[in-house]
Amino acid sequence: MNDEITRLARGTLLPAFSGASAPRWLLAELERGLGGVTLFAINGNVPGTEALAALTAELRKAGDVPLVAIDEEGGDVTRLGGHLTGSPYPGNAALGAVDDPALTRRVYRSLGAELAEVGVNLNFAPSVDVNSAADNPVIGTRSFGADAALVSRHAAAAVTGTQEAGVAACAKHFPGHGATVEDSHLGVPVVHAGLDLLDRRELPPFRAAIEAGSRAVMTAHLNLPAITGGVPATLSPEAITGLLRGRLGYEGVIVTDALDMDGASGATGIPEAGVRALLAGADLLCLGAREYDDSVRAMLAAIGEAVRTGRLPLERLADAAERTRRLKEWLGGAGPAAVDRPAGMEAARRAVRVSGEPPGWSTAPLVVELESAGNIAVGPTPWGLGPWAPDAVRATGAVEEAAPVLDRAAGRGLVIVLRDAHRHSGQRALTNALLAARPDAVVVEMGLPVWAPEGAVHLATYGAAQANAQAAAERLGLAPEGGARAAAGHR
Structure with a gap:
């Protein structure tokens, strides 16, 4: 039973690593069934397209279809070479200003094609937050705009375009980070919105992304007192199981935003935050940019202890594993799509x-x-x-x-x-x-x-x-x- 618990727990983890080649510990964990990895430019994981393609090939050789995830939104949040030169694709605010969903679909299809070429199969994008707070310190130009209907039609287009390239899209940050005036990297933002307001403002883009078939949804580390009662959404059964699974009917993979952020783990530490996220209904735990082998061991120990004491049902881990298995089974089923950088310049000029x-x-x-x-x-x-x-x-x-x-x-x-x-x-x-x-x-x-x-x-x-x-x-x-x-x- 302990081996089964550890196997299932390992499959929920998306740690990081340092450098442009896979360290031994990571290859060993992938061989044992690690869920996958998250690539970070600040870790030196993205030195160039050829080196990145070689790295992801090494990861695939060690693991059984590991998830290779990245934050590539285009625009201001770019990792695929854009962190060195700036992205050749405008971000969501420009796409929203143009308001041509067919063009948004082209841009995201091309982004997906570039990711697929280097072996990345899960993109933590698009951001489908409705940026209703002009002073939002963390969303801003990452949002398609302040109108829920506009954001919804571009959310669907972005998801469709990404997945036409065979890369899984991940709509974020559920249940919506656009009304915040605090950065969840540094604290727990509060959104004072009841269910009626959420239904009108924050949730429509997530519904659109789900209807478009988004294979993943990312949670946000923000507090909605009327819904979560003071708990960050990432750690809240009411937000994940109640709203996302229940009210929106989402059946795909739920992945957390990075758990090293203060909004998730500042009060508890990363291992405990991971256990609470799984209890709330999350399937994959993004650990954070500096969370390596020590963090993997700590997470496995915390999850194992929670299962053995009866706090975390083994069935919950098995459910997460099954959803992740279905995601991996889907990967690469579409495409290959062609890189279309002229779409990026067309969108930027029209914006x-x-x-x-x-x-x-x-x-x-x-x-x-x-x-x-x-x-x-x-x-x-x-x-x-x-x-x-x-x-x-x-x-x-x-x-x-x-x-x-x-x-x-x-x-x-x-x-x-x-x-x-x-x-x-x-x-x-x-x-x-x-x-x-x-x-x-x-x-x-x-x-x-x-x-x-x-x-x-x-x-x-x-x-x-x-x-x-x-x-x-x-x-x-x-x-x-x-x-x-x-x-x-x-x-």
Whole structure:
């Protein structure tokens, strides 16, 4: 019986590892039936497409169809090479701004095709959160928008496109992270919404994703007092078994968001959070970016103890194993789909919104990019117009920086690049100071265009991916359509 418990428990785990090759402990765990792994760019797991394909082939050789999962949303949250260069696909906010579900389907099909080519078979995307809180610190441009109907039609398109490439989609973050003003990496956000409001706002996109056949759904580490009674949704039977399984009728795999996040395990530790998530109805436990062999052993011990003491029914583990088996049986059944990067550029170009008439410049303008602290989910991804500008600088957002910027821009155009200025008072203050002296300056917002200075020529890209930046550079005449990056001058 102990061997059976350990086998079933091992199949629920998605740990991480360090480096571009599989360590011995991981290969041994895969041989024993480990559920799979989660790849993280910050761990060095994604050095390039050829190396990644070799790595996933090594994983498949050791395991029986292991799940190889990644966070590849396109846009600002990108791992498949985009963490080095920026994604060639715009994110959900841009796709929502275009509002062409057929194009969203093309973009996600191409993303899925790129994942399939390197052996990734489970994508933790799309984010189907309705971003109803403009000051949301963790969703923002990762959402298709603030309207539930719009998000729903694009959720279905994204799921369909991904799975046409033979890669399992994972709609997230259930039951909806869009109304939060706190980051669940750092605490437990609270969403004050009863069932009626959830039915109107948060749940429709998940229904659409489920109807489109999403093979997985990811839980969120947020508290809905009216539903979960103070418990994070990931650990709540009312949220997972009651809402997702019962009310929405979902029968696929339920995977947790990373359990190393404070919103899940800050009060209990990761092993206990894992046991509670399984009790609540989750099937796969994403452990987190720094959770390696020690964490696997700790999780196996905690799950085993919970089963042996009667706290966690063995039937619950067997149920999780069966759902995961069905997911693995499905993998690769569709496709192969073709990579279609032109879909990304088409979406990025169509998403750009312009207020006013951008000037023509006889000499290259100065591009000043105002620094913006990214959230943990986004990570250190490059962004901005600098690669297309012969002269570009970064500014922290202090008003005192206006004078040297204006001196450097004397006699030529000025482009001010922002990212979620509504969330950064320094960006707004420096922008206003620059515009007071240079009302001819052009403002480019590469986050959500919630704030815009009055009277200025303004471009909104709805994202900071490489594709978004290129589309803006084209509209400003910094690059011809399809133009290459500048050879020099970027920081």
